[in-house]
Amino acid sequence: xxxxxxxxxxxxxxxxxxxxxxxxxxxxxxxxxxxxxxxxxxxxxxxxxxxxxxxxxxxxxxxxxxxxxxxxxxxxxxxxxxxxxxxxxxxxxxxxxxxxxxxxxxxxxxxxxxxxxxxxxxxxxxxxxxxxxxxxxxxxxxxxxxxxxxxxxxxxxxxxxxxxxxxxxxxxxxxxxxxxxxxxxxxxxxxxxxxxxxxxxxxxxxxxxx
Amino acid sequence: xxxxxxxxxxxxxxxxxxxxxxxxxxxxxxxxxxxxxxxxxxxxxxxxxxxxxxxxxxxxxxxxxxxxxxxxxxxxx
Numbered sequence: 001x002x003x004x005x006x007x008x009x010x011x012x013x014x015x016x017x018x019x020x021x022x023x024x025x026x027x028x029x030x031x032x033x034x035x036x037x038x039x040x041x042x043x044x045x046x047x048x049x050x051x052x053x054x055x056x057x058x059x060x061x062x063x064x065x066x067x068x069x070x071x072x073x074x075x076x077x078x079x080x081x082x083x084x085x086x087x088x089x090x091x092x093x094x095x096x097x098x099x100x101x102x103x104x105x106x107x108x109x110x111x112x113x114x115x116x117x118x119x120x121x122x123x124x125x126x127x128x129x130x131x132x133x134x135x136x137x138x139x140x141x142x143x144x145x146x147x148x149x150x151x152x153x154x155x156x157x158x159x160x161x162x163x164x165x166x167x168x169x170x171x172x173x174x175x176x177x178x179x180x181x182x183x184x185x186x187x188x189x190x191x192x193x194x195x196x197x198x199x200x201x202x203x204x205x206x207x208x209x210x
Numbered sequence: 211x212x213x214x215x216x217x218x219x220x221x222x223x224x225x226x227x228x229x230x231x232x233x234x235x236x237x238x239x240x241x242x243x244x245x246x247x248x249x250x251x252x253x254x255x256x257x258x259x260x261x262x263x264x265x266x267x268x269x270x271x272x273x274x275x276x277x278x279x280x281x282x283x284x285x286x287x
Contacts, residue, residue, distance in 0.1 A: 096246065102262040166247060166250050
């Protein structure tokens with residue numbers, strides 16, 4: 001069955017969260033819930049009678065994880081991210097939240113780290129693939145679900161990828177972009193970025209991001 | 211301690227001279243991303259944990275303000 005991808009903006013930082021679901025099925029996936037109270041996400045779930053089974057994170061930054069605690073408290077769902085991401089979301093300096101409001105927040109570590117499941121997950125007869133993509137941070141991954149590539153802050157349209165923050169690296173970013181290009185060029189893959197609008201993978205040029 | 215701080219700053223933004231007596235923030239020598247790197251480097255180098263409430267631009271604006279912050283965190287001058 002075909003998946004439906006809904007982009008829901010996070011607040012107050014305008015990052016993107018995504019809900020992936022199928023018509024007529026209860027289980028859904030949430031990527032990068034970055035709003036503390038998750039009000040819009042929860043309303044979305046209720047209207048469609050869907051429940052998150054997994055929360056997936058592209059990287060550790062607070063504007064992509066702020067809603068994790070709320071969703072974990074309200075739903076019986078598993079948190080999945082890379083091992084480095086799992087180590088960093090638990091600390092307010094490492095997840096950067098303290099730099100935003102001087103107080104910050106912490107989350108519990110992941111229930112499952114992507115390396116332990118060989119970077120693959122079966123969900124509703126779909127295969128979800130986690131692709132390591134260092135560069136923005138050491139923890140960064142892209143997430144492939146059917147023809148959708150969720151890139152977090154690794155690829156954002158018309159925006160140079162931020163590599164100045166702890167764990168950022170230009171050479172690792174170039175390596176990641178090159179590997180992604182080899183794998184997805186001319187494959188009609190849609191990029192679902194961590195900020196801004198979705199676009200086709202073939203529209204990008206690596207130099208836009210470095 | 212002062213020299214260690216200068217070394218850290220120059221590693222973060224090698225294009226600037228941090229021995230100048232100017233306001234690094236006002237002069238655009240440090241931006242908010244740099245402050246993140248600076249706090250991480252100070253924590254690690256001096257084995258401290260700078261409190262979130264002290265993460266204010268004015269505390270990173272000059273060598274003297276950074277040194278004062280380190281002393282507040284128990285670093286011996």
